[in-house]
Structure formats: structure tokens, C-alpha cells
Amino acid sequence: GAGVSQTxxxxxxxxxxxxxxxxxxISGHTALYWYRQSLGQGPEFLIYFxxxxxxxxxxxxxxxxxxxxxxxxxxxxxxxxxxxxxxxxYLCASSLMGEQFFGPGTRLTVL
Amino acid sequence: QQQVKQSPxxxxxxxxxxxxxxxxxENTAFDYFPWYQQFPGKGPALLxxxxxxVSEKKExxxxxxxxxxxxxxxxxxxxxxxxDSATYFCAASRSxxxxxxxxxxxxxxxxxxx
Numbered sequence: 001g002a003g004v005s006q007t008x009x010x011x012x013x014x015x016x017x018x019x020x021x022x023x024x025x026i027s028g029h030t031a032l033y034w035y036r037q038s039l040g041q042g043p044e045f046l047i048y049f050x051x052x053x054x055x056x057x058x059x060x061x062x063x064x065x066x067x068x069x070x071x072x073x074x075x076x077x078x079x080x081x082x083x084x085x086x087x088x089x090y091l092c093a094s095s096l097m098g099e100q101f102f103g104p105g106t107r108l109t110v111l
Numbered sequence: 112q113q114q115v116k117q118s119p120x121x122x123x124x125x126x127x128x129x130x131x132x133x134x135x136x137e138n139t140a141f142d143y144f145p146w147y148q149q150f151p152g153k154g155p156a157l158l159x160x161x162x163x164x165v166s167e168k169k170e171x172x173x174x175x176x177x178x179x180x181x182x183x184x185x186x187x188x189x190x191x192x193x194x195d196s197a198t199y200f201c202a203a204s205r206s207x208x209x210x211x212x213x214x215x216x217x218x219x220x221x222x223x224x225x
Contacts, residue, residue: 004154033212042117042200042215043155056210091154098143098211102154 002026004094004103012109013082021077021106025094032075033100034067035091043091049075082110114138117201117216124223130188132219134201137182141203143211146175146186149198149218158199159186162206191223 035043045059093100147155
């Protein structure tokens with residue numbers, strides 16, 4: 001079956017611009033997670049959705065980051081006023097009973 | 112505060128050898144410890160996981176050893192193959208409720224020479 005998909009696979013933007021990153025989870029998975037992976041590091045938790053609601057957004061670094069999951073399936077991570085330090089791979093994972101299945105990630109480069 | 116410490120940062124092993132990667136955690140509330148394998152350009156994929164009620168779990172060539180008192184766990188890859196060359200991450204989470212957010216180590220780049 002289809003796994004977690006993320007679009008775009010690569011995004012290059014300029015400092016100060018707004019970007020949206022999309023995650024399509026595995027069908028039927030109620031839990032969805034966003035992580036950020038900087039070069040040479042492990043993924044770092046950003047936000048967790050259970051259904052449509054953000055149940056834990058404690059990992060969002062600041063208020064420039066926001067995520068939604070309006071229908072309990074697809075999720076969008078939104079970053080306002082991007083900074084060079086936001087450059088990283090943004091990973092999405094979905095889960096039904098604990099085990100998380102990761103997508104391939106979106107590589108964001110802020111010039 | 113780095114809650115999960117992983118070592119070594121990189122590891123080179125000959126084909127057929129044993130690869131050993133170690134992790135230590137600080138938060139005693141953690142009760143789920145997975146290992147992930149990541150190839151370049153791909154997302155992490157679950158390899159094997161353990162809960163603290165057992166001291167060892169084996170799946171094929173992969174074994175997790177868990178020491179609750181020392182707050183340490185390790186991954187052993189037996190008969191390492193060139194196809195095992197990847198980055199390996201240990202992780203930990205609390206399983207209370209439905210939020211299994213993972214705290215990852217920094218990763219170990221494993222190279223298995225033919």
C-alpha cells in the first residue's frame with residue numbers, strides 16, 4: 001500500500017518568504033507527527049496531531065511555525081518569514097497504534 | 112539538554128562482522144525504545160523496538176540489549192552486510208496516552224566494507 005508522501009521533495013526559498021509543506025499520511029492513520037532534521041542530526045519533534053487537533057505543539061521553535069490538519073488526514077506545515085536557520089529536512093510521520101511511519105521528507109533551503 | 116546520547120558517531124565494519132551502537136537516556140519516564148535506519152534521501156524506517164519489561168529482543172540479525180538500571184540500550188547487527196550501510200538512530204518515547212513523540216539520538220553512520 002501507499003506510504004506517507006510529502007510534497008514538494010525540495011523547496012528553495014528566499015529569506016523572509018512564506019512556505020507551505022504538505023504531508024499525506026497513510027490512510028486511516030489518526031496520529032500525525034512533524035519532525036525537523038538538520039544536517040548530521042537526528043529528527044527533532046515539532047508537533048503532533050490526533051485527528052484534526054494539534055495535541056502537542058511543544059516542539060515548534062517559535063510563532064513563525066504553524067501546522068494544520070483540517071480534515072484529519074492531510075497536514076500542512078506553514079513557515080512565515082523564513083530564516084536561513086530554518087533550512088533542514090522536514091519529516092512527517094503517521095501512526096495508528098504507536099509505530100511511526102515516516103515520509104521521505106521535504107528538504108527546505110532558505111537562501 | 113540532550114535526552115538521548117548515541118555513540119559512536121561513525122562506525123566502519125568489515126562484511127560479516129558485528130556492528131554495535133550504544134545509546135543512553137536520561138528521562139526515566141521513557142518506556143519505548145525504537146531503532147531507526149535511514150538511507151540517504153529517505154525517511155527513517157523502524158528496524159526494531161523494545162520496551163523495558165525485557166532485557167533483550169532479537170529479530171533476524173538485529174538485537175536490542177536493554178539495561179534499565181543503567182538507562183542504556185544498544186543495537187547489535189550480526190553478520191553485517193554492505194547493504195546495512197546507513198545511518199542508524201536510537202530513539203525513546205513515553206507511551207502513556209496516544210502521543211508517542213520520539214526523542215532521537217544524533218545518529219551513527221555505519222559503513223560495512225565488502
